[in-house]
Amino acid sequence: MDIDAVNALPYEDFVDVFGNVVEKCPIVAAAVWSTRPFASLNALEAAVSEFIDALPESGKEGILRCHPDLAGRDLQRGTLTRESRGEQAQAGLDALEPAEMSRMARLNGEYKERFGFPFVICARMCDKANILQQLSERCRNERAAERARGVEEVKKIGRLRLQGLVLTGSPDKL
Amino acid sequence: MDIDAVNALPYEDFVDVFGNVVEKCPIVAAAVWSTRPFASLNALEAAVSEFIDALPESGKEGILRCHPDLAGRDLQRGTLTRESRGEQAQAGLDALEPAEMSRMARLNGEYKERFGFPFVICARMCDKANILQQLSERCRNERAAERARGVEEVKKIGRLRLQGLVLTGSPDKL
Numbered sequence: 001m002d003i004d005a006v007n008a009l010p011y012e013d014f015v016d017v018f019g020n021v022v023e024k025c026p027i028v029a030a031a032v033w034s035t036r037p038f039a040s041l042n043a044l045e046a047a048v049s050e051f052i053d054a055l056p057e058s059g060k061e062g063i064l065r066c067h068p069d070l071a072g073r074d075l076q077r078g079t080l081t082r083e084s085r086g087e088q089a090q091a092g093l094d095a096l097e098p099a100e101m102s103r104m105a106r107l108n109g110e111y112k113e114r115f116g117f118p119f120v121i122c123a124r125m126c127d128k129a130n131i132l133q134q135l136s137e138r139c140r141n142e143r144a145a146e147r148a149r150g151v152e153e154v155k156k157i158g159r160l161r162l163q164g165l166v167l168t169g170s171p172d173k174l
Numbered sequence: 175m176d177i178d179a180v181n182a183l184p185y186e187d188f189v190d191v192f193g194n195v196v197e198k199c200p201i202v203a204a205a206v207w208s209t210r211p212f213a214s215l216n217a218l219e220a221a222v223s224e225f226i227d228a229l230p231e232s233g234k235e236g237i238l239r240c241h242p243d244l245a246g247r248d249l250q251r252g253t254l255t256r257e258s259r260g261e262q263a264q265a266g267l268d269a270l271e272p273a274e275m276s277r278m279a280r281l282n283g284e285y286k287e288r289f290g291f292p293f294v295i296c297a298r299m300c301d302k303a304n305i306l307q308q309l310s311e312r313c314r315n316e317r318a319a320e321r322a323r324g325v326e327e328v329k330k331i332g333r334l335r336l337q338g339l340v341l342t343g344s345p346d347k348l
Contacts, residue, residue: 011239027233034231055229061208062204064204065204
């Protein structure tokens, strides 16, 4: 799909295609449609990023809270979004050893208890060992720093989903 | 559920319960969780309203674009959210005569063409004749006025869903 095709989409189709670029937040795609036409894929990525930056801090935390735990309840129940399922599988999170699984659950719990939002990381850029290490380290951050870090990870995830959708027609095939 | 029970919900449960108070925008519930504890149901309603007001104008349009057409594609395909299905049925929109149906489709199309977002109205406060009349009239508004009007309707819908959930455990049983 070239950028002219993206710009020609009515909002309903645009939200159908890009509604999960930010996990469970179709409002983001629905909002950036207001700023079309986009000069390029980069401009569309920038529009998503700028919309997130313009949210109040509670809204940024809201975006984080729309994300599932890594190797958590939704993965076990099969209720992940298609995008998250692919990303968690790519990082090997759907095939953890029992010891890794319980370490992940414990650290996810500590993280959520401390910050009031889940640990978000661009899993496609990591493997499971790296994710566990970063989760353990980031548990020790300050809340504001960690909120900002989570938002940067949301943007990385969104960028990859967007590139996948525009360049290959699939959010996880790049 | 009294307000103390609401305030005691972890964010995951809070988003599970209130995630569709604003149609397909769980970010709203996920964001207002940051501002708990709520002194009352009124305070929770006010927090939702304030979060919406704090969004950039594109975000308000984004919220509108997450709403389905009345008596539209999602109703016909059975893909409405549970809340919207109940509300559209209460207003009689699931049992339109063919002439009403085609008038509604034509006016919905004109409205979306003119404004770039769908006609949103708190259907539970209307019957089908009233909805058709308002749709026809609101098609003639200015864009900024109509965006503001749509947002006020989103808040009315949200208030009824919230009251239903807190007072009866169901979004549409009040």
